[in-house]
Amino acid sequence: MSHNHSHSHTHTHAHNHSQSSYSNIAIAFTLNFVFSIIEIVGGILTNSTAILSDAVHDLGDSLALAMSYVTEKLSKNEATETYNYGYKRFSLIGAIINILVLSVGTAYVLREAIISFQHPEPVDANGMLWLAILGITVNGLAAFRMKGSKKVLDRTVVLHLLEDLMGWVAVLVVSVVIRYTSWYILDPILSMVIALIVIRNIWSNIIQVYRIIMQSVPDAELFNSIKMNLAGINGVIAVEDIKLWTLDGDDHVMTATIRSNDVGNNSSILHSAKDLADQNNIHFSTIEIINSSRE
CATH class of the missing domain: 3.30.70.1350 (Cation efflux protein, cytoplasmic domain)
Known part of the structure; x- marks a missing residue:
């Protein structure tokens, strides 16, 4: 019986594709980090739990984007005798850390939302409206820059960005309703809805990471x-x-x-x-x- 073995290690990604990936991640990180600071200030000034919720999520996304940039660089290192496949799974480690950060942030958001739901307080509907418009623009641009990547960390980031985009659309609608009705309880309700959506996405990402670890x-x-x-x-x-x-x-x-x-x-x-x-x-x-x- 004759046996023939062939080992192929091919890398088809072009250098300019890698540079484009780095650029997209850097731009998305800058947009999210700067805007998350604006959100924190805006959430405090408007007294909106929903905006503070998105601030926590955007900080988590910023952390994930920073990790994505670092792991993208590290993953290009050559394979060694110890790490035969190179450092491709650095992005998987980053995805796990990001899941943990978002889980902690979401737990905090839920706690604050429950407190606000029990004791609703007035919010600045006009301020919420303008922040929502800005949020839709920033998160839309960041998600567009990251769209198309197949890496697990980048996909988790895009999911979070799209989730924040939908969240800001909801904030826009709620701010208009509050402006004309003064139904302030809608703000903590929206916070809890956003948190539940995040929990669903976190679970989906956990399953995805699990499948990769189990080599499915x-x-x-x-x-x-x-x-x-x-x-x-x-x-x-x-x-x-x-x-x-x-x-x-x-x-x-x-x-x-x-x-x-x-x-x-x-x-x-x-x-x-x-x-x-x-x-x-x-x-x-x-x-x-x-x-x-x-x-």
Whole structure:
């Protein structure tokens, strides 16, 4: 029985793409950090629990963006004998820290919202209105700059930015209603709704991080497509084993064992299999060929 192994480590991201990613993260971080400070001041001046809630969330997003920038840099370090796959999972560590920070912030927000709900106080509806308009603009720009990344940390950040954007739309609506009705209890109610949405997103992110840690298949459709295409390579009679997992949601790893009936065709089969991995943006692949003709 003959065995052929091929290890492929391909990196298809262009340098200018990386620079663009750094730029997007830096701009999104600047927008969020500056605006979170404005929110804290604005929330105090308007006496709005909802705005203070978004301030906590934006601070969490700013922390995540800072981590994203640092981990993006670190993940480019070369692999070592100790860390064979490099430092791609720094972003996963950042995502876990961000989940913890948002969990603590959300617990604080809920506590303040419950207190305000029990004892509603007047809020400055006009101030809330202008802050909401500014919030929609800032969070919309930040989310647009981060859109498209497949890294788990960046995806969690985009989710938070979009969540804040929706939150500000709600603040806009509530501020208009309060302005004409003086229903001040709407402010803490909105705070609790936002907090519950955040909790749902935190849980979703926890599941996503768990799946990566447990090395689950990142994309079932991609997995089935690769398996089918491997089986379709000329000379391959069976795909006996294939495993696909991801390092950080973007960089995938694949191992495959395929059976051939033509030992003279091994080189061509390996070449086709590696091309298939490259075409599907799989940066690390190990292919083993077993030849039935030699058994």
